[in-house]
Amino acid sequence: MLFSQLGLSAELLRAIADQGYEQATPIQEQAIPLVLKGHDVLAGAQTGTGKTAGFALPMLQRMQATPTKGKRPAVRALILVPTRELAAQVGDSIRDYSKYLKYQTAIIFGGVGINPQISKLRRGVDIVVATPGRLLDHLQRGTLDLSKVETLVLDEADRMLDMGFIHDIRKVMKELPPERQTLLFSATFSREIKKLSSALLNSPSTIQVARQNTTAELVTQVVHPVDRTRKLELLSHMIGANNWSQVLVFTRTKHGANWVSRQLQRNGLVSDAIHGNKSQNARTRALNDFKSGKVRVLVATDIAARGLDIEQLPHVVNYELPNVPEDYVHRIGRTGRAGQDGHAVSLVCVDENKLLADIQRLLKHKITTEVIEGYEPDPSIMPEPILKRSNKRSPRNGRSGARPSQGARRTGGNGNRSSNSGNRHGGNNRSGGGRQRRAS
Template identity: 60%
Template structure:
């Protein structure tokens, strides 16, 4: 099947061709036609499946085929995302595929000044891509009008729930017309996602291209057991000996990301960190340098890494295992994309053995263990509680409501819930 079979018009097909694509991914094949028809959609798709184009392409097509309800420059479509990086990625997708269409769009998120965003909306824009907290700030200032909204898209809805955005989303819903098309994209069909969908979607079409615990076949997963104090040494050796040129490394905490980045730099390996304490400019600069191979290693926390979209990323390293098994799937899904092979390496110390068991149970796969004699763990070292990171667990990986609730107060929510203090702080930035 080609994109020409999906009901897309010539301006979109031209933009797709200019990007070098000719065959749609499974999520695009299933989602594009039903979105164009105007149906509500509940879609499950892992990172790297082409889901962003799966909703931006039919959104642009549908807008081009219908007349605005009111005057042309009112907001007709809204895309909500959990993080700044993902918002920027979606905005870039709309810009790329809509280059031959006369649509105006803007992206809205926290961490930058609110006044230019208010000015862009007042000037007139048809498509808005936003994080919930900042959008609610703008709505609170009566800076946005949703009365002409035709389509609402929630991207990575599972992560928005994890980050505590459900209350912000519900507040925003009250400002929108009941009669609209709604698309909900999630990496999983968890009970929470199904409950959210029931309240938002009208007789939705179900689109699913991967089970929630499925990891891509083209990703070579491997475990190296190593003492915690020797992880950095082993990581440096793997990078140098195997001549890795582009490596995305995950840590649990912002402090851990900073510490590891400094140690890698000291060992002669170029590295940069992205997390919630970094300014948006610093995060954008680090990601751009990584994509351009200006640095070899990008060290990231889970939330900061959402929305990172790098073609043919060869290596992902779990420097520390995540407390929540679903996050393992999200992490390694950064490699092995679009049919390309990738490698996911996890450095596991004695403290993390229980987390590893939970991950393997979740993905229904025993991950191969590769012994490196020079880094064999000291059998006399005892496990210690894991204090920090998403989930806030102490020694055992947890999942479900408890871990999600703890994550909301752990400091990892970069585009945090829109409390009064957060709104005031954002306005002063």
């Protein structure tokens, strides 16, 4: 369906055309009419399907239909997101869509100075896009009034629950008027999401454009079994031998991301890491360098990667499988977005076989397994427990195949020390080209 058939205003259609969009995605086709009618909405769609436009466009039109009077606008719409990167991405999209409506949007997140945000809010804004923690900071300081909010959007709600934001969300709810429209968008539809929706939404219309927890159809998925000590060597080999020019690599921990990035640099591959311990300026710089091609490999944790909007990202590598199976869906959803083909590789050592089984159980199918010649796993190596968290620093070891140990135990002398790199280390997109571009 064309956007022009969805009942959107001339100003919004003009802004959409400026972005090169004509055809609405399935989530947009279903969500936009419901939101325009004022329904609360519970929407599930895999990443890269255009959820942002699905709530932003009708939200803006409803604001346009009921203009407010006065010199200083009140906050009329609040969009809560889990990460800084997603806040910036959603805020940029709303500014693009509202360019002919003259609404003021504030993007609020931590990791940067709060004073410029306070100045922006004091001048008056119509729309706030925020992460829960920094939003509460403003509420506690009295620099933000949410009593006039007409629309609340919870974007990537499943990730906010995973990150423990439920208590912050409940605190924010107390500051909102009871009479409002609430839209909950999520990449996955878990029991927890349904429970949250029952508490926040009023007789919601439910949308699910893809089967629960499915991965993008255009993403080719493959598992490469490999010994834990040879993951880095195999990763470097694949990038070099296949001449991959843009690769997003996932680790489970922040220290793991730093370590893998350093080792890749030593192997001659320009790399950077992005995670929650990095300043916002460093994260933004790393992402921009990756998008521009200055950085060939970006190594990320799950939290930092949510909201990364990288045009036509060709390759995602799971250096380590995630502890939570749903995170696998989010990870590989960074590629194969908006109608583009994608390639997702998982390097799986013996420690991670249970994690792989959990992922395949979630997906309801087995992922193709290919052993790469020269990297066949040693069947005599026994699995070690995976530690879910570790704050230990990584040893400084520059050898290509070496990596820090995080196993619960070590065996060995005589070079047979068994360390668990599977625990720690060594582990929206606008499409161009010949395909129809889609709104994010």
